[in-house]
Amino acid sequence: MPKNQIPLWEVFIRPRNGLAHKHCGSVHAADEVMALQAARDVYTRRGEGTSIWVVPSSAITASDPENKDENFEPALSKVYRHPTFYDIPDDVGHM
Amino acid sequence: MYSQGLIGAKTDTGEDEAFLAAFQARIDAEEKIEPNDPMPDGYRKTLVRQIGQHAHSEIVGMLPEGNWITRAPSLRRKAALLAKVQDEGGHGLYLYSAAETLGVSREQMTEELLSGKAKYSSIFNYPTPTWADIGAIGWLVDGAAIMNQIPLCRCSYGPYARAMIRVCKEESFHQRQGYEIMMTLARGSDDQKEMAQDALDRWWWPSLMMFGPHDSESQHGDQSMKWKIKRFTNDELRQKFVDATVPQAEFIGLKIPDPELKWNEEKGGYDFGAIDWDEFWRVVKGGGPMNRQRIEARRKAWEEGAWVREAALAHAEKRKARRAAAKMAAE
Numbered sequence: 183m184p185k186n187q188i189p190l191w192e193v194f195i196r197p198r199n200g201l202a203h204k205h206c207g208s209v210h211a212a213d214e215v216m217a218l219q220a221a222r223d224v225y226t227r228r229g230e231g232t233s234i235w236v237v238p239s240s241a242i243t244a245s246d247p248e249n250k251d252e253n254f255e256p257a258l259s260k261v262y263r264h265p266t267f268y269d270i271p272d273d274v275g276h277m
Numbered sequence: 278m279y280s281q282g283l284i285g286a287k288t289d290t291g292e293d294e295a296f297l298a299a300f301q302a303r304i305d306a307e308e309k310i311e312p313n314d315p316m317p318d319g320y321r322k323t324l325v326r327q328i329g330q331h332a333h334s335e336i337v338g339m340l341p342e343g344n345w346i347t348r349a350p351s352l353r354r355k356a357a358l359l360a361k362v363q364d365e366g367g368h369g370l371y372l373y374s375a376a377e378t379l380g381v382s383r384e385q386m387t388e389e390l391l392s393g394k395a396k397y398s399s400i401f402n403y404p405t406p407t408w409a410d411i412g413a414i415g416w417l418v419d420g421a422a423i424m425n426q427i428p429l430c431r432c433s434y435g436p437y438a439r440a441m442i443r444v445c446k447e448e449s450f451h452q453r454q455g456y457e458i459m460m461t462l463a464r465g466s467d468d469q470k471e472m473a474q475d476a477l478d479r480w481w482w483p484s485l486m487m488f489g490p491h492d493s494e495s496q497h498g499d500q501s502m503k504w505k506i507k508r509f510t511n512d513e514l515r516q517k518f519v520d521a522t523v524p525q526a527e528f529i530g531l532k533i534p535d536p537e538l539k540w541n542e543e544k545g546g547y548d549f550g551a552i553d554w555d556e557f558w559r560v561v562k563g564g565g566p567m568n569r570q571r572i573e574a575r576r577k578a579w580e581e582g583a584w585v586r587e588a589a590l591a592h593a594e595k596r597k598a599r600r601a602a603a604k605m606a607a608e
């Protein structure tokens with residue numbers, strides 16, 4: 183990152199207790215205190231959340247979309263991982 | 278608020294046919310494109326330009342309304358206007374973030390705005406001399422922006438579409454508070470009604486220009502439609518806006534300043550008079566009544582905020598160094 187550029191933070195918000203934090207966007211801020219304040223002002227003006235995480239964007243490692251097929255294709259062919267793969271007579275009742 | 282038909286984008290792109298066809302197939306299948314996905318250079322450039330213009334419009338758009346915050350006629354109006362202007366600042370930030378996912382920096386975008394290289398919606402180069410202008414902006418300018426932005430929620434580029442969904446949720450309040458101001462004035466004293474009509478007279482045509490040049494004149498519309506960056510043409514959106522707005526003006530007893538405006542039963546919409554495109558291009562290119570002041574205000578904010586940005590970074594560095602020293606001492 184060039185000098186004097188304000189770091190980027192990814193913002194995650196928990197809409198309410200019981201739900202997971204979800205990515206909602208990003209903010210620029212010099213440090214984590216200001217990042218939290220900016221995230222509150224930018225992303226929670228209408229009760230969108232009860233908790234905020236900010237994470238330096240540079241700390242995130244992402245999978246490469248180029249490898250999408252080798253990463254995720256194998257899951258598609260494994261139908262036996264799903265309950266509907268197995269034939270159980272209706273007489274058995276709900277299972 | 279405020280996207281405008283894209284001004285002067287280049288959509289030419291240098292990839293081979295197979296790459297472009299594969300990309301188009303993803304678009305045709307309504308797949309969203311995400312930041313690190315392969316994409317044609319023209320697609321990236323068009324989006325950087327469009328999202329950048331849109332973000333700048335939100336930010337510059339705070340100025341004409343900010344002009345009235347301290348003079349709003351009641352506490353209720355003042356609180357609403359403050360909240361609206363703050364929303365517009367937020368919209369600018371969502372959009373800058375979306376543009377940054379395409380590899381352009383915030384600093385670069387700011388510099389392009391200040392140098393005049395990047396454009397913003399022509400509508401903000403008109404002045405707001407009366408309180409009724411605040412009503413007219415909310416009603417017409419936010420109203421036009423909503424027409425533009427709702428289809429952008431389905432834009433093929435994921436981060437832009439997501440930002441638009443947030444923006445659209447917030448716009449409806451903007452338009453309603455503006456219409457309420459106009460309605461109150463239109464039902465007030467003769468002077469107040471006249472003030473409302475005067476504001477409508479001044480904002481009507483610039484609002485229609487917000488949708489950008491006619492389809493026959495806009496060179497890059499087709500490619501943007503094919504890539505599903507846009508879902509409707511400029512003229513389609515403009516027609517929707519006119520059809521929605523005319524009855525709203527009638528309801529509060531104001532007159533649209535267009536002698537040629539007439540319901541067309543056959544097309545199920547209004548016919549309306551010719552737009553002064555010379556004025557549009559003059560204003561886009563810097564010749565509007567307020568262009569100089571708008572950019573001057575942004576430059577002042579940027580330059581006078583420089584020491585704050587520097588101090589915040591220096592403070593963050595100092596704290597980081599202190600933490601590192603404390604950790605060393607503990608080891």
Ligand SMILES: [Fe+2]
Nearest residue numbers: 278279365368
């Ligand atoms: Fe906005």
Ligand SMILES: [Fe+2]
Nearest residue numbers: 278419448451
């Ligand atoms: Fe708005």
